[in-house]
Amino acid sequence: MNDDERRTSDYLKAFVPRPTPPELRQKALAAAQGAHPAGRFLTPRQWGMAAACALLIIGSLGVDSILSGKQARRLDFLLDGRQAAALIRETDRSSLEELVGVQAAGTMRFLSPRPFPERIFPKDGRTDLYILMFEEKEDADVHSKNPR
Amino acid sequence: MKPMKLDELYDLYGDALYRYLTLRLSSLQDAEDVLQETFVRLARYGEDRRRFIRDPKAFAFRCAHNEANRFWKRRLRHRDGEAAFRPELVSRLFRGPDETSEVRLGAALAGLSAEQREAVVLKEFESLTFRAIGAVCRVSANTAASRYRYGMARLRDFFGEPK
Numbered sequence: 001m002n003d004d005e006r007r008t009s010d011y012l013k014a015f016v017p018r019p020t021p022p023e024l025r026q027k028a029l030a031a032a033q034g035a036h037p038a039g040r041f042l043t044p045r046q047w048g049m050a051a052a053c054a055l056l057i058i059g060s061l062g063v064d065s066i067l068s069g070k071q072a073r074r075l076d077f078l079l080d081g082r083q084a085a086a087l088i089r090e091t092d093r094s095s096l097e098e099l100v101g102v103q104a105a106g107t108m109r110f111l112s113p114r115p116f117p118e119r120i121f122p123k124d125g126r127t128d129l130y131i132l133m134f135e136e137k138e139d140a141d142v143h144s145k146n147p148r
Numbered sequence: 149m150k151p152m153k154l155d156e157l158y159d160l161y162g163d164a165l166y167r168y169l170t171l172r173l174s175s176l177q178d179a180e181d182v183l184q185e186t187f188v189r190l191a192r193y194g195e196d197r198r199r200f201i202r203d204p205k206a207f208a209f210r211c212a213h214n215e216a217n218r219f220w221k222r223r224l225r226h227r228d229g230e231a232a233f234r235p236e237l238v239s240r241l242f243r244g245p246d247e248t249s250e251v252r253l254g255a256a257l258a259g260l261s262a263e264q265r266e267a268v269v270l271k272e273f274e275s276l277t278f279r280a281i282g283a284v285c286r287v288s289a290n291t292a293a294s295r296y297r298y299g300m301a302r303l304r305d306f307f308g309e310p311k
């Protein structure tokens with residue numbers, strides 16, 4: 001503050017406030033007491049913002065639970081042993097048939113029975129020669145029940 | 149910090165807020181109404197929250213400043229507009245050495261811009277710091293000091309060399 005400002009400031013200090021109307025205090029305090037929200041922690045605007053945030057949180061949790069429920073069902077289906085095995089078996093069978101065709105599948109069915117040794121007496125007289133022959137069976141279960 | 153009760157706040161700053169609002173709104177009746185709204189606003193904060201106020205005086209003036217702005221917005225919505233500064237109100241609020249000096253002070257304050265008048269009144273008559281004035285008017289302390297100095301320069305030009 002320079003000297004000019006100080007002189008002007010000193011001049012203004014000669015002015016003193018007049019008393020205000022005495023009833024004004026009662027009016028202001030009465031209005032404030034009437035509007036006093038007892039025990040209120042947040043202002044109305046903050047309450048609105050808090051409610052909006054709460055709705056957002058609840059909504060996001062709901063959406064998350066729905067999405068995670070779908071995901072969990074998928075995982076349960078895949079991780080369950082019986083269902084997963086059936087699914088894989090079905091998938092492998094269908095893909096195999098697609099790949100090699102029905103004829104190839106029949107060939108595999110022909111190769112699947114267990115072999116049995118059959119002694120053949122060759123013309124040259126060798127008796128220690130065994131040839132693995134494959135028995136063709138239509139039904140593998142029948143074959144397994146009556147092994148040779 | 150001890151929580152301040154409303155009656156304590158009024159005893160400390162009520163009269164000063166009334167003078168500030170009268171000079172800002174240029175109306176005694178409007179100042180009374182806005183002062184009530186200011187204390188309603190202060191009451192809404194509650195004692196628990198008022199204890200965290202670092203500078204209660206600046207905070208009370210800030211609330212009064214905001215309520216005056218809301219009052220003006222309502223007036224503008226009803227196309228009433230802002231009231232021009234009335235120099236005769238100065239003699240209703242301040243007692244000078246004589247009646248002539250009161251009239252001159254009113255005329256001198258009328259020659260300032262609203263921002264300069266606010267800064268000068270808050271600094272000279274209500275003894276707020278520049279930092280507090282900046283907080284009240286939502287400007288920096290430097291801006292508040294600049295407004296005050298420009299206003300004081302114009303007052304000095306108006307008064308001439310004060311005796």
